[in-house]
Amino acid sequence: xxYHILIADDATMNRVLIKDILSQSLSNITFAEAExxxxxxxxxxRIQVDLIILDLIMPVLDGYKTLEAxxxxxxxxxxxxxxxxxxxxxxxxxxxxxxxxxxxxTKPLSKNDMNIILPLxxxxxxxxxxxxxxxxxxxxxxxxxxxNANAFANIMLPKSNNLKNIDLYIxxxxxxxxGGDFFDCVEIGDKIHFMIADVTGHGIAAGMASSMxxxxxxxxxxxxxxxxxxxxxxxxxSIFSYFDFAGKxxxxxxxxxxxxxxxNVLSYANAGHPYPILYRCSENTYEEIEQNxxxxxxxxxxxFETKTTQLKxxxxxxxYTDGLFCSGSDSDFTGWNKVFSISQTLQETFERSxxxxxxxxxxxxxxxHKSHHTxxxxxxxxMLIRLR
Amino acid sequence: xxxxxxxQTLILSxxxxxxxxxxxxxxxELDKIAPTFSEFNELLLDLEQTNNIDSTGVxxxxxxxxxAKALGLNFCVIGANSDVQSLFKLMKLDQFFEMKNQ
Numbered sequence: 001x002x003y004h005i006l007i008a009d010d011a012t013m014n015r016v017l018i019k020d021i022l023s024q025s026l027s028n029i030t031f032a033e034a035e036x037x038x039x040x041x042x043x044x045x046r047i048q049v050d051l052i053i054l055d056l057i058m059p060v061l062d063g064y065k066t067l068e069a070x071x072x073x074x075x076x077x078x079x080x081x082x083x084x085x086x087x088x089x090x091x092x093x094x095x096x097x098x099x100x101x102x103x104x105x106t107k108p109l110s111k112n113d114m115n116i117i118l119p120l121x122x123x124x125x126x127x128x129x130x131x132x133x134x135x136x137x138x139x140x141x142x143x144x145x146x147x148n149a150n151a152f153a154n155i156m157l158p159k160s161n162n163l164k165n166i167d168l169y170i171x172x173x174x175x176x177x178x179g180g181d182f183f184d185c186v187e188i189g190d191k192i193h194f195m196i197a198d199v200t201g202h203g204i205a206a207g208m209a210s211s212m213x214x215x216x217x218x219x220x221x222x223x224x225x226x227x228x229x230x231x232x233x234x235x236x237x238s239i240f241s242y243f244d245f246a247g248k249x250x251x252x253x254x255x256x257x258x259x260x261x262x263x264n265v266l267s268y269a270n271a272g273h274p275y276p277i278l279y280r281c282s283e284n285t286y287e288e289i290e291q292n293x294x295x296x297x298x299x300x301x302x303x304f305e306t307k308t309t310q311l312k313x314x315x316x317x318x319x320y321t322d323g324l325f326c327s328g329s330d331s332d333f334t335g336w337n338k339v340f341s342i343s344q345t346l347q348e349t350f351e352r353s354x355x356x357x358x359x360x361x362x363x364x365x366x367x368x369h370k371s372h373h374t375x376x377x378x379x380x381x382x383m384l385i386r387l388r
Numbered sequence: 389x390x391x392x393x394x395x396q397t398l399i400l401s402x403x404x405x406x407x408x409x410x411x412x413x414x415x416x417e418l419d420k421i422a423p424t425f426s427e428f429n430e431l432l433l434d435l436e437q438t439n440n441i442d443s444t445g446v447x448x449x450x451x452x453x454x455x456a457k458a459l460g461l462n463f464c465v466i467g468a469n470s471d472v473q474s475l476f477k478l479m480k481l482d483q484f485f486e487m488k489n490q
Contacts, residue, residue, distance in 0.1 A: 200408075200443040255479070272479035294480045295443075298450050346448050365488060378442070 025119035037061030179379030180206025229268035323378030406445030438469030
């Protein structure tokens with residue numbers, strides 16, 4: 001790869017000297033020259049420059065202002081700048097390094113500077129710049145991939161506008177554009193099947209796993225006859241029969257809460273998921289659906305249990321994943337009791353708008369994390385199902 | 389992760405959080421220790437200094453339990469605080485192994 005070095009100095013002799021030094025020790029180098037800062041800015045605008053050797057005392061636009069202009073422009077701020085100046089005051093050195101120069105040489109250059117130090121520092125700066133280039137290109141590529149994955153994850157979200165027996169509201173906040181939280185809600189005949197799950201870990205691998213969980217869930221409810229605990233057991237069995245790594249590595253391990261709603265009867269089974277909240281409208285009471293259960297995907301032949309409860313019109317069920325209350329290293333990983341209390345304090349918002357209610361719960365936790373100088377580090381999924 | 393031995397009992401103490409960002413290094417350490425499991429008849433996982441755990445941490449504990457069980461070792465979690473115990477109970481892990489307060 002060819003590198004292009006820009007030497008900025010108002011003295012021709014100095015430019016020639018630097019050029020000679022670098023030409024002798026570095027290969028694949030081409031040079032551009034500038035007599036003042038204005039020319040520097042014109043050159044970087046016109047051509048790709050990989051390193052700038054910058055004098056400070058120059059006419060028209062001096063080195064300090066040139067450095068400031070370069071570092072304040074997102075297009076040029078990553079170009080490494082080595083200052084070469086006759087100013088020896090420590091304040092000047094400190095200022096330019098603070099402004100973003102990678103190194104500082106004082107003129108006249110010593111023999112060691114010329115033969116060893118400057119060529120090595122120039123080489124290192126070029127190498128660093130190239131590595132930064134590669135990292136930036138990689139980051140851009142990953143961001144694009146995550147954007148596509150996020151679009152795909154959004155396609156997988158349950159559709160809330162085509163359900164005749166319930167109102168469905170969702171809030172999804174994947175931590176890395178794509179995440180391991182998953183929820184689904186399907187109406188088959190007069191029966192509603194729903195599930196919320198949280199695949200261990202987050203990011204791309206968890207996102208891939210959550211896509212599989214969706215397919216497994218949809219396959220399980222195809223004939224509509226399985227009870228929630230049978231769905232969990234079937235999914236667990238499927239993981240062990242489909243994947244060699246099942247039980248050894250935690251790629252497809254998840255907590256889940258699976259339920260059905262039919263004739264106002266809620267049937268449910270829990271696989272280690274934080275307790276959902278049930279609001280009974282006629283009694284104006286909130287309760288946690290306390291049921292414990294093993295994680296899916298870690299042990300073969302585990303069993304789950306289906307329980308039922310009678311609901312009435314306008315009752316609602318709030319399901320969420322632990323990303324809501326877990327954040328960072330000091331998080332409260334058993335914070336489902338906080339969800340329980342916050343969901344009650346925001347009842348007025350619910351009455352105004354259930355969608356806003358979910359946003360407000362999310363915001364309440366956001367503020368709580370903020371007060372602990374943390375933020376959401378895991379995926380957050382919330383689903384609210386209200387009977388009509 | 390610290391390792392100590394008391395007779396036929398191997399004690400592994402987690403000295404930090406048991407969270408996703410730490411599990412890779414715990415697994416590396418475990419790979420070195422695991423070949424010696426068969427020399428013991430009991431494995432204790434000491435969580436006294438663990439104040440934070442997430443789902444990846446839970447799967448680490450389950451993995452350890454499964455390794456111990458496969459070799460016929462008794463497995464027990466000791467020193468877990470009430471929050472960690474609540475989480476393990478939510479996931480019904482208390483049905484698979486014992487939890488003791490030291």
